[in-house]
Amino acid sequence: LADHAHCEVKAATTALSLALKNHDHLEIVEALTALAKEELDHFARVVSFLKRRQLPLGRPPMDPYAARLRDLTKGLPPSPLGPAVDRLLVGALIEARSCERFKLLLEAWPAGEDPDLQTFYRELFECEARHYMQYREFAEQISGASPERLEARLHVIADAEARVVAELEDALPTATVHG
Ligand SMILES: [Fe+2]
Ligand SMILES: [Fe+2]
Numbered sequence: 001l002a003d004h005a006h007c008e009v010k011a012a013t014t015a016l017s018l019a020l021k022n023h024d025h026l027e028i029v030e031a032l033t034a035l036a037k038e039e040l041d042h043f044a045r046v047v048s049f050l051k052r053r054q055l056p057l058g059r060p061p062m063d064p065y066a067a068r069l070r071d072l073t074k075g076l077p078p079s080p081l082g083p084a085v086d087r088l089l090v091g092a093l094i095e096a097r098s099c100e101r102f103k104l105l106l107e108a109w110p111a112g113e114d115p116d117l118q119t120f121y122r123e124l125f126e127c128e129a130r131h132y133m134q135y136r137e138f139a140e141q142i143s144g145a146s147p148e149r150l151e152a153r154l155h156v157i158a159d160a161e162a163r164v165v166a167e168l169e170d171a172l173p174t175a176t177v178h179g
Contacts, residue, residue, distance in 0.1 A: 072157065073086040092136045
């Protein structure tokens with residue numbers, strides 16, 4: 001839960017920083033601001049789960065995965081769609097991974113255990129899936145590129161992320177939720 005809480009803060013700050021980077025597109029700024037608010041609401045709700053369980057939040061953990069993700073596209077051949085699109089596609093990928101982790105958590109959920117938390121995670125699973133789609137749509141809007149071209153670039157980025165995960169396998173905590 002503590003790790004998850006910090007990840008929600010990261011998701012909110014990522015959305016806000018991308019809102020500012022896309023200042024020429026006010027509709028995207030608005031949508032990313034709303035998305036950041038949602039992530040902050042998730043944070044507040046995870047904190048309330050911690051509080052009810054009398055668990056500490058603690059400081060944000062060292063996160064080599066997030067650090068590597070920030071530089072993920074620097075090592076790739078440059079995209080004709082430009083770095084702004086790459087940043088949004090990395091955002092999409094982070095949301096997709098987050099969604100996948102909730103799916104795994106829900107599949108492994110022991111029957112009858114923590115129904116409130118299970119319901120919350122079901123909601124988050126859907127929410128993160130929607131965020132993934134939204135980031136993809138923002139990338140489409142600013143580039144005007146076809147879904148096929150965006151998909152192709154997303155695959156290149158996802159392959160790079162898979163290499164990062166493989167390299168960090170031993171260093172990563174086993175129970176991270178977001179990126
Ligand atoms: Fe979230
Ligand atoms: Fe999200």
